[in-house]
Amino acid sequence: MTIVPANAADRGFDLLFGQSRGVLSMRSFVRTYIQAERKRREESGEKGFSLIELIVVVVILGVLAAVAIPVFLGIQDDAEQSALDAVAANGASQAAAALAQGETPTFGNLSDDDVIVTISATPTLDAFCVTATEASEGTAVSGGRTATSGPSCS
Numbered sequence: 001m002t003i004v005p006a007n008a009a010d011r012g013f014d015l016l017f018g019q020s021r022g023v024l025s026m027r028s029f030v031r032t033y034i035q036a037e038r039k040r041r042e043e044s045g046e047k048g049f050s051l052i053e054l055i056v057v058v059v060i061l062g063v064l065a066a067v068a069i070p071v072f073l074g075i076q077d078d079a080e081q082s083a084l085d086a087v088a089a090n091g092a093s094q095a096a097a098a099l100a101q102g103e104t105p106t107f108g109n110l111s112d113d114d115v116i117v118t119i120s121a122t123p124t125l126d127a128f129c130v131t132a133t134e135a136s137e138g139t140a141v142s143g144g145r146t147a148t149s150g151p152s153c154s
Contacts, residue, residue, distance in 0.1 A: 084115065084132050084147040091117045091130035092149035099125045120152065129153040 041047070087110055095105035105128075107117035113135060120129045129152050134144030 080134075081145055081147070084134060084145055085149070087115050087117065088130055088132035088147040088149040091119070091132060092128075095119055095123060095128055095130055095150065096125065099123060099128065120150075127152040 091105075091107055091110050094107065094110070098105040105119055105123065107119070107130075110117045110132070116133045116135055118131050118133070120127075129148055129150040131146060131148050133146045136144055
């Protein structure tokens with residue numbers, strides 16, 4: 001590694017006129033420049049951030065918010081649909097177990113104010129379809145998303 005001159009003016013001259021002596025001289029130049037800028041600000045009484053710096057930060061935050069909010073909403077919708085798919089799959093497992101034992105499937109443990117779970121009209125062990133439907137705004141009326149699971153679902 002090359003040793004750089006101790007004089008800050010020499011380092012600046014080397015960088016400005018293409019006679020850089022490596023990464024170490026660049027770091028030294030940047031460090032010296034930042035220290036000189038701090039000293040100038042202290043002497044002139046400048047404190048805080050400039051208006052341009054604040055505007056740049058606000059613009060960056062605005063762009064990030066404009067990108068992040070739609071992505072977040074899409075993830076939330078996917079999660080709600082996945083939860084409904086899981087309820088339908090659990091209902092299909094429960095129906096298969098009940099039908100294998102010769103019982104009529106019931107879904108009292110899966111249905112609530114938010115989800116209605118139903119099964120096809122005449123279920124048999126190899127031909128049934130469980131449907132989970134999202135209820136509309138806390139009512140027992142279906143009208144939202146649906147998910148199906150079972151051997152005869154299409």
